[in-house]
Amino acid sequence: MSEEALHRQLGLTDDEFAHIPELLGRDPNEPELVMFSLMWSEHCSYKHSRKLLRRFPVESDRVLQGPGENAGVIDIGAGWGLSLKIESHNHPSAVEPFEGAATGVGGIVRDILAMGSRPIALLDSLRFGELESSRSKHLFTRAVEGIGHYGNCIGVPTVGGEVSFDERYEDSCLVNAMCVGLVRADRILRAAAEGPGNAVVLIGNRTGRDGIGGASVLASAELSEDEDRRPSVQVSDPFTERKLMDCCLEIADEGLFVALQDLGAAGLTSSASEMAAKGGVGLDIDLDLVPLRETGMAAAEILVSESQERMLGVVLPRDVERVIAICERWDLDATRIGTVTESPNLVARMGGEAVVDLPAGLLADEAPLYDVPVEPQPISAPLGPEELPSEPVDLRATWLEMMGRPNLGSRRWIYEQYDHLVGANTVVRPGGDAAVVRLPDGIGGVAITTDCAEVHCELAPREGGMATVFEAARNLAVVGARPLAATDCLNFPNPEKGPTGWRLTEVIEGMSQALEALEVPVVSGNVSLYNESAARRIYPTPVVGMVGSVDPEKALGHAFQGDGDAVVLIGYGPRRLDGSEYLGARGCPPAPDVASEIALNGLLVEANDSGLLKSAHDVAAGGFAVALAECGMPGDLGATVELDTRSRADEALFGEGSGWVLASCSSENLARLTALAPPEVAVRHVGQTGGDQVKIGLPASTVSASVTELAAAYEAAIPGALNEH
Amino acid sequence: MSVAVVRFPGTLDHVSALAAVTGIGGQAQYAWHADDELPQGTSAVLLPGGFSYGDHLRPGAIASRSPIMAAVRRHAEAGGRVLGICNGFQMLCESGLLPGALIDNDSLSFICHQADLEVVDDSTPWTGDAGAGDTLSIPIKHHGGAWFGDAEAARVVLRYHGENPNGSVERVAGLANATGNVMGLMPHPEEACDPLLGSTDGRALVKGLVA
Numbered sequence: 001m002s003e004e005a006l007h008r009q010l011g012l013t014d015d016e017f018a019h020i021p022e023l024l025g026r027d028p029n030e031p032e033l034v035m036f037s038l039m040w041s042e043h044c045s046y047k048h049s050r051k052l053l054r055r056f057p058v059e060s061d062r063v064l065q066g067p068g069e070n071a072g073v074i075d076i077g078a079g080w081g082l083s084l085k086i087e088s089h090n091h092p093s094a095v096e097p098f099e100g101a102a103t104g105v106g107g108i109v110r111d112i113l114a115m116g117s118r119p120i121a122l123l124d125s126l127r128f129g130e131l132e133s134s135r136s137k138h139l140f141t142r143a144v145e146g147i148g149h150y151g152n153c154i155g156v157p158t159v160g161g162e163v164s165f166d167e168r169y170e171d172s173c174l175v176n177a178m179c180v181g182l183v184r185a186d187r188i189l190r191a192a193a194e195g196p197g198n199a200v201v202l203i204g205n206r207t208g209r210d211g212i213g214g215a216s217v218l219a220s221a222e223l224s225e226d227e228d229r230r231p232s233v234q235v236s237d238p239f240t241e242r243k244l245m246d247c248c249l250e251i252a253d254e255g256l257f258v259a260l261q262d263l264g265a266a267g268l269t270s271s272a273s274e275m276a277a278k279g280g281v282g283l284d285i286d287l288d289l290v291p292l293r294e295t296g297m298a299a300a301e302i303l304v305s306e307s308q309e310r311m312l313g314v315v316l317p318r319d320v321e322r323v324i325a326i327c328e329r330w331d332l333d334a335t336r337i338g339t340v341t342e343s344p345n346l347v348a349r350m351g352g353e354a355v356v357d358l359p360a361g362l363l364a365d366e367a368p369l370y371d372v373p374v375e376p377q378p379i380s381a382p383l384g385p386e387e388l389p390s391e392p393v394d395l396r397a398t399w400l401e402m403m404g405r406p407n408l409g410s411r412r413w414i415y416e417q418y419d420h421l422v423g424a425n426t427v428v429r430p431g432g433d434a435a436v437v438r439l440p441d442g443i444g445g446v447a448i449t450t451d452c453a454e455v456h457c458e459l460a461p462r463e464g465g466m467a468t469v470f471e472a473a474r475n476l477a478v479v480g481a482r483p484l485a486a487t488d489c490l491n492f493p494n495p496e497k498g499p500t501g502w503r504l505t506e507v508i509e510g511m512s513q514a515l516e517a518l519e520v521p522v523v524s525g526n527v528s529l530y531n532e533s534a535a536r537r538i539y540p541t542p543v544v545g546m547v548g549s550v551d552p553e554k555a556l557g558h559a560f561q562g563d564g565d566a567v568v569l570i571g572y573g574p575r576r577l578d579g580s581e582y583l584g585a586r587g588c589p590p591a592p593d594v595a596s597e598i599a600l601n602g603l604l605v606e607a608n609d610s611g612l613l614k615s616a617h618d619v620a621a622g623g624f625a626v627a628l629a630e631c632g633m634p635g636d637l638g639a640t641v642e643l644d645t646r647s648r649a650d651e652a653l654f655g656e657g658s659g660w661v662l663a664s665c666s667s668e669n670l671a672r673l674t675a676l677a678p679p680e681v682a683v684r685h686v687g688q689t690g691g692d693q694v695k696i697g698l699p700a701s702t703v704s705a706s707v708t709e710l711a712a713a714y715e716a717a718i719p720g721a722l723n724e725h
Numbered sequence: 726m727s728v729a730v731v732r733f734p735g736t737l738d739h740v741s742a743l744a745a746v747t748g749i750g751g752q753a754q755y756a757w758h759a760d761d762e763l764p765q766g767t768s769a770v771l772l773p774g775g776f777s778y779g780d781h782l783r784p785g786a787i788a789s790r791s792p793i794m795a796a797v798r799r800h801a802e803a804g805g806r807v808l809g810i811c812n813g814f815q816m817l818c819e820s821g822l823l824p825g826a827l828i829d830n831d832s833l834s835f836i837c838h839q840a841d842l843e844v845v846d847d848s849t850p851w852t853g854d855a856g857a858g859d860t861l862s863i864p865i866k867h868h869g870g871a872w873f874g875d876a877e878a879a880r881v882v883l884r885y886h887g888e889n890p891n892g893s894v895e896r897v898a899g900l901a902n903a904t905g906n907v908m909g910l911m912p913h914p915e916e917a918c919d920p921l922l923g924s925t926d927g928r929a930l931v932k933g934l935v936a
Contacts, residue, residue, distance in 0.1 A: 148835050152868075153776045155737030239735050239779025246734075331734060417835050419866045424741035424916045438921065552921060 006030075010037035016368060023362050031300040031348070031356050035363055038266035038304055039273060042529055045367030048495045049527040052372070052505055055512045056522040062484060063521050064185055070114035070262060071181070072523020073188055074485040076549060078443045081185040083117040086125070086178035086450070086489045086545040088528035092233045093146075093175040097139045101146035101175045102236035106308050108179040109156060110262035113245055114311065116189035116252045117181030120423065121437050122151050124161035124177050125450040125489070125543040129170030131406050131721035136165065139173050141722065146236070147177070148417040153238035154245065157426055158418035159435035161450055164407050164621075171533035176489045176526075178450055178545040182439065189252060191261040192278035193314045193340050198258055200272075200283055200338035201320065203327055204244045204310040208293030210235050211267070211306025240309040240332070247330040248311055254326075256319045263310040269303045269363065271312045272338075273346050276360035283360070284347045285338035299355040303348060314340060372501030380459040383578050383587035391650050395703045399625050400713045402654065407581055408622040409717020427552045431634075433475040433618050434548070436555040445552035447481035454539035455585045459578070461503040461540055463591040465510025467658045470597045471620065472546040473518050477601035478616040478661055480556045480608035481548030483518055488525040491541040493532035503540045511542060517594045518601075520546065539585075556608050558617035559634035563690040565614055566670045567631075567639050569624070570603065570683050571660035572596040575651070581621045582654035592658035596680040600659055603681055612669045612676070619660035625653040625696060625703070627662045629710045632694055638707050641687030642697040649698050664689055728934045729756040729767040731797070731813075733788045737775035738810065738915060745915035746771065749928055751935035758791045769806040769934040770797050772813025774866075774913060784827065784869045785815030794820055806850065807907045808934055811867055814899070814909030818872075823902055823909045825874020830867070831892030837866040839923070840912055841886035842898050849882055849905040850936055853929030860886050861926035863912040865898075870911040872897040883910055908933065 007017040010033065020036055021027050028036060042048055058066045064081045065073040071085035089104025105122060112119045124147050129136035140163075151158045156179070193200070211234035251257055259279065261271045268285070276283045287302045297305075315323050320336055327334035341347070346363070348356040392398040402408055415430035427445060428436035434449035451472040457464030473483050488511070493500045515522060531538040560567075573596065578587030607613050619627040624643070632639055645652045665673055670685055677683040695704040728746045732739050732755050739755060746753040753771070756764050763770065778787040788794065794816065801807045801822055809817040817823040830836060842861045844852050855861060861883070876895035883899035885891075891911075899910025914927030 145834075152835055152866075153735070153779065155775060237779075239776060239781070242737070242776070242779075243734050416838050419835070419837050421837060421864050421866060421913070421916050421922075422737055422741075424744065424919065424922060427921055 007033060007037065010034060011041055012037045016040060019368060023366055024358060031303060032358055034300040034304055035269045035356065038269055039363040040367040043265050044270055046527055047367050048370050048372050048529060049490065049504065050369055052508050055508050057512060057516045058521050060519060060521040063523055065188060066521065066523050067525060069190055070111040072485065072487060073115060073183065074523060075185060076443060078441060079185050080443055081183045081188055082446060082547060083112050083115045083181040083183055084485065084487045084545060084547055085111050085524040086176055086487045086543060087111065087526040088489050088491060089175050089177065090173065090491065090528050090531060093143050094139065094173050096233040097142035098146035099233050099236055101143035102150040103234045103308055104175050104177045105147055105150040106236055106238065106241050107264050108177040109154060109241065110264065110311065112179045112181035113248055114189065114191065114260050114262045115181065115183055116187050116260065117183035118249055119156045119179050119181045119245065121180045121435065121448055122156050122158045122177065123448060123450050123545065124158065125452065126161065126163040127169040127174035127541060128165050130165050130167050133170055136170060137722055143175055144414050144417055150236055150238045152419040154242045155422050157420050157422045159420050159426055159437060160430050160448060163411065163414065168536055168538050171536045172531035172538050174491050174531065174541060176543050178487065180446065180448055180547060187252065189257055189260045191259055191275050193259050193275040193281050193283060194279045195258060196281060196340050196342040197317065198314050198340040199317050199320045199336045200285060200340065201313045201315055201323055201334055202290060202310060202337045203248065203313060203334045204332055205237060205240050205307055206291045206293040206333060207302055207305045207307045209297065209301055209305060212301060212304055234306045234308050237309050243330045243332050244309055244311060247327055247332055251323055251326050256315055256323055257313050258316065259314040261312050263312060265306065267303065267305045273360040273363040275312065275314065276346055277364035280344065282341035282343040282345045282347065283338055284341050287348055287350045289335055289337045291333045291335055299348060299350045303356065372495040372504060374502045374505045377499045377502055380588045388577060391648055395649055395653065395701065396705055399653065399703060399705060400709065402582065402622055402626060403629060403710055404713035404717045404720065406717050406721045408626055410714045412715065413718040428479055428555050428557055432558040433478045434481065436479055436550055436552055438552045445550045445555060447476045447479045447548040447550045449475040450543055450545045451475060452541050452543045454541040455579045456589045457507050457540040457542060458585055460588050461506035462510035465507035465542060466514040466592045468542055468544050469511050469514035470592045470658055472544045473601055474618050474661065476546060476548035477604040478556065478558065478618050479550060480554050480605060481550035482605055483520045483546055483548045485523045485547055486515060486520050487545045488522055489543045490527045491531055491538065491543065492529050493537040494530050507540050507542050514594065517598060554608060556613055556616050558631055559615055560631050560637045560639065560664050560689045561614040561635065564667065565664040565689045566667050566685050567641055567687040567689060568663045568665060568673065568683055569660065569686045570663055570681060571600060572681055573657050573659055575623060575655035575657035575660060577651050577655050580623065580654060580656040582623065582650065590657040597659055599678040599680040600661065603677055604661060607673055607676055612665055612673045614664045614666065616661055616663040619662055621656065623654040623656050628696065629694055629714065631662055632707050633711045633714060636707055637689050638691035638693045639687055639689045640691065640695045643686060645699065649701060652698055653696065653703065726752060726768045727766050728753040728769045728771050729763045730771045730773055731756045731758065731793055733758040733777035733791065735776045735779050736773055738773040738913065742771050742773040742810065742915045745918045745927065745931045746934060748918055749931055749935065756793060758788065758793050761792045761796060763796045763800060767800065770800055771934060772809040772816050774811030774813060777812055785812055785819040788816045789819035798822065801907050804906055806934055808930065809909035810913055810915065811911055814911055815869065817907060817909040822907050823900060824879050825872050827869050828871050828873050829869050830871055835868040836890055838864065840865045840890060842883045842912060843886040845881045845884050849901045849908065851882055851901065851908045851930050851933040853932055855929055862924040863914055863917040863927050865890060865912045867911050882908065
């Protein structure tokens with residue numbers, strides 16, 4: 001094999017390969033070339049997105065740690081910080097869904113752990129092809145099992161997330177995992193190595209040949225059907241992860257870590273080079289000391305192995321013995337493999353010889369950055385009346401059919417496979433809008449959600465980016481929470497081709513405008529590009545994870561609470577069929593209005609703080625009719641409502657638009673609630689709860705179904721689709 | 726007088742179990758799997774849930790052979806109270822302190838949801854004021870929670886009310902030894918001790934440790 005063929009095989013372009021000797025002053029040797037190929041991969045370097053990501057608002061008084069570390073951290077008061085991060089594990093999950101999804105959970109948990117934080121909640125944002133496809137059935141069921149297997153075994157509750165199914169994800173499924181952790185604000189750990197002479201200690205699993213090349217050949221290129229890339233997928237061991245958590249937090253509690261970093265994509269190479277580059281120091285590592293799972297591993301293999309459940313710590317020489325003793329108590333390997341040095345070089349030795357010796361910053365910081373093509377594209381136009389299909393004759397049948405779609409039906413089949421209660425702090429459980437987790441020491445609670453309006457992003461990317469952020473903020477507001485910070489995972493197709501670069505730019509612009517208006521900083525994030533095949537390109541899918549503060553005693557659910565309460569529709573703007581679940585990805589959904597969104601969320605939080613609300617629910621996919629049924633089903637409570645509308649019946653029932661919430665309150669509080677409404681927001685009393693039927697009166701007709709039959713369709717949606725052959 | 730909450734590698738519910746004991750006014754401290762003796766002053770033992778030793782071999786199998794379990798056995802044989810929750814129940818069956826075995830759910834999936842439990846035998850210390858036929862609302866969360874054994878011969882304390890969630894013989898959710906001082910159950914009473922979490926029905930079981 002020629003040298004040139006090797007660099008291409010590793011995923012480096014000819015230009016990138018030619019650039020290395022210019023930086024290094026010599027040709028790289030083979031292990032070094034392998035390290036460059038990984039560190040300069042899209043997955044590790046963000047080379048096609050880094051310039052665009054600078055647009056995100058990242059500052060606020062609350063930010064204790066912004067983007068650039070393993071996770072972001074915000075101040076939540078009383079000396080506590082909340083860390084958060086979302087990350088993709090899309091390509092591994094498409095190749096081997098169980099291990100791919102499981103190790104995705106493991107990776108995000110270690111990112112939180114690396115900040116010295118105790119993980120307290122997990123969420124997962126998933127996209128698969130339609131469940132008619134046997135491949136998508138397999139990917140979906142195995143990914144859910146993998147998430148459950150890992151999350152359940154490490155004892156971190158999986159409290160929420162979202163899923164949808166669309167033909168666009170048939171070849172490129174998305175598995176994004178978010179983790180939230182808790183840390184004393186004065187005990188936050190960071191990755192920067194410091195103190196020449198300090199010891200570098202590798203903790204956790206032994207190093208094997210699994211996951212080699214995961215970041216470059218697997219995560220940074222399009223997948224094609226004929227290639228078997230299973231050797232590039234890592235293997236999970238959640239039991240070791242749990243011990244790693246307990247052990248590292250014990251070491252952190254004793255204040256023994258100078259720096260901590262997890263071993264993720266590109267393994268030891270990325271951890272060591274990033275720790276060195278961030279600290280402006282070097283690391284001298286003896287590969288002969290790395291505990292190995294198999295014999296005969298080459299230097300390059302040890303350096304880039306993505307074996308899971310490993311952490312790299314910097315500790316004072318005098319503390320090494322104590323750190324190793326704590327690890328031994330947890331039956332974990334801990335080995336001093338190197339030393340922090342003054343030179344800026346990362347040196348790796350094997351058999352006494354330096355097999356790698358190069359400035360760490362070249363790997364970590366000097367990847368070439370690229371501009372993506374951003375030629376503006378036409379935005380889809382709203383559909384005119386003549387472009388809409390004729391109205392269904394039987395609206396009730398359509399309603400029940402919609403309730404039974406996998407995209408709208410109950411997520412119970414998923415979340416009941418996850419331990420969402422462990423820790424005894426889950427106040428609002430999965431199945432609603434945002435989860436609420438109680439925090440210790442009476443410091444309140446945190447509401448957490450993940451959201452994405454991907455169809456909107458496809459049709460009108462800037463407005464879709466805004467709609468995504470506002471949906472997340474609204475999901476927090478309906479449980480009574482004020483937004484604090486966001487993390488994002490930008491899942492896109494190949495940015496070098498077609499309209500993707502422009503869409504990426506536009507989505508980031510829309511998200512940023514919304515985040516600025518909400519005063520919510522982005523504190524961490526991840527980018528997953530190349531989610532396309534020869535046949536299919538995913539929708540732009542910028543998943544936003546958002547956290548908010550809420551008094552857990554006041555946290556609101558979406559379920560109606562009793563008979564005779566007023567049903568109230570609160571919001572602004574139109575709801576249309578364009579881009580809706582009912583109609584599909586056509587037309588142009590209504591654009592969010594910034595001032596109205598802020599006013600709506602403010603009203604909800606204030607009304608809940610004043611004790612005026614009994615329930616609140618975001619009117620999202622499926623529109624009003626589906627949202628109303630969702631409010632009634634948990635308590636087995638019907639409702640009778642009247643919609644005074646000039647829209648066609650299907651639009652009134654199933655139309656979608658940013659900024660609508662369905663709430664309930666006692667009839668005594670209705671006047672107070674209405675009086676609170678700011679001018680941008682309408683508060684409409686549309687009906688009453690009660691009975692066993694959900695009845696929706698429209699100007700020309702009434703649509704009615706029993707709670708029981710709505711629930712039967714809703715609960716059967718996913719299990720039913722999985723059982724069809 | 727203190728409840729020993731035993732930690733094994735992979736134990737997950739020790740913090741909420743300890744909080745449940747202190748929440749009802751009891752005292753509690755952790756015990757460590759590798760120790761040969763329970764902490765001084767131990768009056769009762771709580772084996773909390775989790776995935777001890779990663780469920781390797783069989784859930785509870787390795788834990789039941791760990792050094793601390795010999796001390797737990799001595800404590801139980803002397804009449805001391807022992808409560809095993811979920812993985813702790815699996816350990817008690819594996820160690821022979823309770824009859825039968827726990828096998829995979831009939832769905833072969835992990836299940837996590839609130840469950841109604843019917844009190845079958847109200848004469849043990851583990852169901853407080855609840856009488857036979859009363860129901861308790863307590864969450865279940867397990868993959869291997871189907872009890873298998875001779876239900877006629879066993880002292881069944883709790884049974885799933887309504888639908889059998891996991892394929893347990895005779896819908897058994899929890900049982901005690903003949904003398905009633907050792908109790909195991911798959912549901913998680915420590916997660917049903919706080920009104921904020923929706924139910925306080927778990928307190929009766931936790932009170933069995935300090936009464």
